[in-house]
Amino acid sequence: MRPVRFLASLHPSARRALSGGGSGLAAAALLLVPSVASAVAPLPGRAQASGAMAAVLGRQSFVAAAVRRAGPAVVTIDTERTVPVVTGAGPGGLLNDPFFRQFFGLPQMGQPPAQRTERGQGSGVIFQSDGLILTNAHVVERTDRVTVGLQNGQRVEGKVVGLDRLTDLAVVRLVGGGGWPVAPLGNSDALQVGDWAIAVGNPFGLDNTVTLGIVSSLNRNATKLGITDKRLDLIQTDAAINPGNSGGPLLNAEGEVVGINTLVRSGPGAGLGFAIPINRARSIAQQLVTTGRVSHPMIGVGLDVVRIGEGGTAPTGVRIASLQPGGPAERAGLRRDDLIVAVAGRPVSIPVDVINAVEAGGVGRPLAITIERSGGRQTLEVLPVELQPQGVAQGQPRLAPR
Secondary structure (H helix, E strand, C coil), X not given: CHHHHHHHCCCHHHHHHHXXXXXXXXXXXXXXXXXXXXXXXXXXXXXXXXXXXXXXXXXXXXXXXXXXXXXXXXXXXXXXXXXXXXXXXXXXHHHHCHHHHHHCCCCCCCCCCCEEEEEEEEEXXXXXXXXXXXXXXXXXXXXXXXXXXXXXXXXXXXXXXXXXXXXXXXXXXXCCCCCCCXXXXXCHHHCCCCCEEEEEECHHHCCCEEEEEEEEEEEEEXXXXXXXXXXXXXXXXXXXXXXXXXXXEEECCCCCEEEEEEEEECCXXXXXXXXXXXXXXXXXXXXXXXXXXXXXXXXXXXXXXXXXXXXCCCCCCEEEEEECCCCHHHHHCCCCCCEEEEECCEECCCHHHHHHHHHHHCCCCXXXXXXXXXXXXXXXXXXXXXXXXXXXXXXXXXXXXX
């Protein structure tokens, strides 16, 4: 246990040096925190060691470098929308309410309904130099006006190019100008549990806030988090994601955007945040920019992993847990508890593999699904249809407020 505590006290630069194979204890001592370094550094070179250690500890952290690379492209998104309000609660107020008068068949009084302006705020990140911004759909949907604030204090009008509620993603375009700062996009498929995760955004209206954590898990299905109206497999992180962080970037240690922050868990287990993988967001953004909408094919199945002990010693495919009555899969002859082992000729091992294969196939294109049933294997042809959004289920996780 002592080596673990020892390494935990190292400066990040020291951990990198040791993990890369240092040149012995004396060299490692140069990178230790001062209390440990003074105890371990060889006495003859103590002055030189202290000077080298101070130089290392004086450097900015990798977090500062990462934020410096992507931070200028992180923006605040202020929204406004006009909503009708019910007039006073007294009898006179009710009689003046056009909805009340219409309900009871009373003649209208010819006055417009009262209105108020509702304001919201979220975050976003510029991902193209022509001013395209990625953010969450719930940040900008049903808004009348979008104003984008940049890190340099500039405020610019924004226009919603398109949004997709199923993935909670939207694209906003800056109006006018050019030469906008751009954040580099990373590869979310290369993420591993334990990688550094840096959340950047504007929580509670506090501009340019940075929080640090790690990637806690990958491929968290939104349905299992209690969000049934979204089609998402999420990055889980313990980097703090607070109200106003919605739509902001999740960065890796190199300052590349690997996710778009979208969910925060409230109640028991609070402190867990979730982000949409950037590879998925990039694909959605491309469709929104090109066509203004996103196509979501579906085959009408509920999927689950194959657990050890369910007919074998290790997972070998994806189990069909449920079927939509009259849906494409049921019409094609698929049954509950069938084991999907391949889609379009490619092996699958987790539900997201099946979802990605269906997405890649598109709507209305026959899709070959290979299953195992009763010890035999067969391939069935399924015709995916367009997925229709459904209602929102109540659950602990929620979309982070704007």
